[in-house]
């Protein structure tokens with residue numbers, strides 16, 4: 384194989400209470416083409432100026448992880464990214480790059496890794512599985528660490544039609560800084576609050592009892608701390624609920640706020656955008672489907 388093109392989706396992580404565990408793929412895709420030849424990296428689209436053009440690029444990290452895994456030298460490769468996932472906004476742009484690299488590396492090396500193997504490599508790079516697992520499997524996933532180097536992932540049954548209504552602020556949120564804001568310890572009351580809601584969230588999605596999401600998407604583990612740096616967050620969530628969302632939460636480390644809907648998407652989007660306008664938060668709304676498929680090879684030669 385001389386060249387391979389892969390598409391990998393955006394993802395939303397946490398879904399409120401499922402910090403570092405639960406995630407969902409969204410129908411917004413980054414493309415990566417790798418071609419044998421002299422090493423180079425180019426990016427177009429979202430974050431084109433910000434994505435590293437050297438081996439620090441996470442697509443390169445993904446490809447290299449596959450070759451290291453199978454014990455073969457990394458060949459010279461030309462990397463061409465076309466990104467549609469907004470960069471550093473809580474929509475899994477890093478995971479999309481890692482997973483696109485892993486899937487492309489798996490194809491061009493002939494390693495043909497399973498989704499389970501890809502997930503272990505991806506979660507080891509990212510440090511948690513909530514974005515990378517849905518980018519690999521599609522749909523909604525729950526992932527947990529088992530021991531020091533194993534990751535267990537399961538898919539959550541979803542309604543066929545489920546929409547994400549997002550408000551994507553202009554400002555970027557550095558995930559590392561956003562995580563540094565979180566306390567190392569929480570009270571048992573808050574732990575119980577989140578455990579119950581994470582379980583209810585998964586059950587409500589798989590049973591289709593979406594009216595429970597308004598309780599199940601609440602969180603005490605990370606959102607209240609992140610709201611200190613992004614004070615508009617609670618009002619944007621409230622606006623989404625007023626517009627008719629089933630549930631709404633901070634997407635990943637933020638600053639994007641995401642609402643789950645099965646109707647009234649335009650009203651929800653309007654309410655969020657209007658609330659942002661009043662609060663002086665620059666940004667744009669987006670309505671997308673949940674992606675039921677994960678990353679895949681779209682062409683090769």
Ligand code: HSE
Nearest residue numbers: 396402403558635636
């Ligand atoms: N679970 C992660 C977080 C997702 O909330 O920090 C972003 O990497």
